[in-house]
Amino acid sequence: MKYVLPIHGIIGEDVMASNIMLHLNNAKEYEAIHLDINSVGGLKAEADKIIKLLSDTKKVQTASNSGDIMSAAVEIFMIAPIRTF
16 A cells, blocks of 8 residues: 655745655555655755655655646655656
8 A cells, every 4th residue: 555645835845854754654554655746846955855764765666746846846756766747
């Protein structure tokens, strides 16, 4: 079963590493994580923290867009081996 992790909004404002940590705590019983992204980007430093958190789980398998994927959000989108846009 996959946990759907939403990344919606501006990275560093609406989406923070602390938010992602809460989602990862909720996802610990799941086998995989799907990233649902709708973001115009934001702060690269915050995106780097989020990427590290997600990569360390080794559970991110898929990502798709439910809106825009721009700027720093592209880097987060790219960590999933299977991506649909």
